[in-house]
Amino acid sequence: MKFSFKSAVWSVVYLLLLLSLLTPLSVLAIFFMMIPGVILFASLPVKSFIWHLVPVAIILVVFSPIYLLLLLLFTLPAIIMGNAYKKKKSALFALMAGSGAMLAEYLLLLLIGSVIFQFDLSSYIDDVVRLTIEPLTNTSSQMVNGFVWTPEMTQDVARQTQLMIPFALVVTSLVMALITHLIARPILKVMGVVVPKFPPAREWRMPRALIWYYFLALLFEVISRQSDGTYWTMIAVNLSPLINLGFMIQAIGFFFFLSHAKKWNPVVPYLLAAAVFFIGPLRIIGIIDLAFPLREAISKPKR
Template structure:
């Protein structure tokens, strides 16, 4: 019952209570952090003694907070258990992100089957509510009347948003796991527990099979462009952007490797990483780094 554990219990409670306010769009990404730290640094009995009061207080404020607490405690336990076992950092990240994604899918399945939740209709209402001011502006101003949003335009935006939901779910779950690991690892280390960290950026090397997946995705995207089959359109809309992000990560790793071998100042690879994030076509460097022995070529040319 150290004071640090009590502090993290309070942080967990405050984050849980914040979910009923608009600020939740930010705080939700930190939801599993306190419980992860508690599970990794306490035995199971002490962990339960810290979590139960948090749930009881949150439930008194609003009963739905108990369900949210249970929802976010599961990936926290998964990542905390991985930290206890000294699992590699990448495996911990994948386990945490996979658990969050599985919970999202399960929640969507339960809402659709048992609660008759219409995700398509909900997305359409959100798009309609968001775009209605633009429609009103276009309808009241003759100078921009041609730019007014029609119901067909809103339906196209709704359909495109629906197709990108799997991509958004994967990215959001991975971001939650990355944020949790980035903050939890140094905190747990400062308490006195060793936690494996990710490999240095210069050692990042993704599987070469991503090149073949990318080629398949491009072919699917070409055939799905004018196709009425929504299944293939959804695959193309999600697979290709995910692979683009992978290639951007690979490109960043390449510049860090180049900076390490050429003895550059540590800021230089970071300066290369920024335009990669801001100018996506630079991912071609990551593709070349995977498809060809680009790093070995640069090392030989140095010699």
Template structure:
């Protein structure tokens, strides 16, 4: 009975999250939409899952048909992650499956929109930038005190071009964030419901592939060549590859400080305090690079004679 009512509650949460997608809250709620469907799929058998989901989809369709399309869209990664939870797949692989599915859907949606609906992403981004910056330009034109701050059409075009170049980076990061948020909330929730879900390794054990160092060197070389050429493809690779690697090195730096805190028996808060300057001062990612390139952990923890 407890499980039954818990499932009903999650069905209601699922419906509310769906109905929020066309509201101003969607910028936040979209990151949680996979969660209830993944929990329902993991904790119920297929027949019960369908009986819980169909009423939600029917209500969503009656409110507006577009909600049903959105429900189907976000159901796919929920099923992928839910199936991984049922099979007790390692947590990192579950995250990769979820993030990869979301990213594949985004790419497919972009491909369909471009091929069949003649959607021009560059023009759309330019229109958004123009709409956002137009008030600043109008204010600058009417007020001589801030006229130097006004955006010219050339500057707005540069901003829109840079934004288009960073779209792959945004798609990858947002896909991964959705998967991480889903797992971070689903694991303790399902544990409380009696379903054991594999957890990620402790932060002190995080160790990314050392090959990232070589990718970073390749990215730096591409950036050097791109800065002296007009090759938009090289520009796009450099604009997306290096920021992604920077995030990886920051994660590696987090893992290093948690490892150091564990070995030296620091208070658990101290490694968290080290994470703050890493986020606020990006050059500190050099610690993550050193941790990958050299046996930094062994050097910092070896016994002194």
């Protein structure tokens, strides 16, 4: 069995992260949960990887059996992502595989919770929103601030939050996989495991079909406004932000390409990339870049 001090350390890190999930630190720790598992699986043979998890599982059982479920929850996506590294797949493939596995597990947990344990996510979100907004409904705070928060506003916030659950799950899964890749890749490189990196930002391009998805999202939005059901509304509410995120990535890629072609100061594209997240209309650059050959026109040699 392959054993080293470094791999033992990462087993301990995995144990501590798992134990932190039932504490207030879980809000932050959850985004780093796949890192130890990915590093261990990508750097060790399968049998050695299993033996590194055995003592972690034994210690977790001592604290609470629920930790075993958490161990399984985050280990499976880590194995899928680590296996992509072992097979020398592209960074994008590893990202999509890891985030897709994590998203599938989230959906499976929601299904199990609702069917077996009768867990009502809508009621839970409604209670959390009401508890969070309760200070705004306090009479004294309304008198001081001159702002009146009505029960109807609370109900609208709870409804919008419930509708955005799919989008939140997708983004959370993507962010977890992205953070895992950005941290695990240099660590694995030090450990002698070669992991492909993302292509330069100037080469980032989204599929041109995203434009058709954009028009489809607009159609869903029109349908949702004319119907009373929540099905079309949920599709429109979740599809539009995801597509806009794609346009933002396209715009960022264009800014880096333009900076590289015009030989601007290296700081400029980073400032423009940050502006894309705060200035919504800038994503139109991404739409134009997808619809028209802007980059080809810029890189075309002048006669």
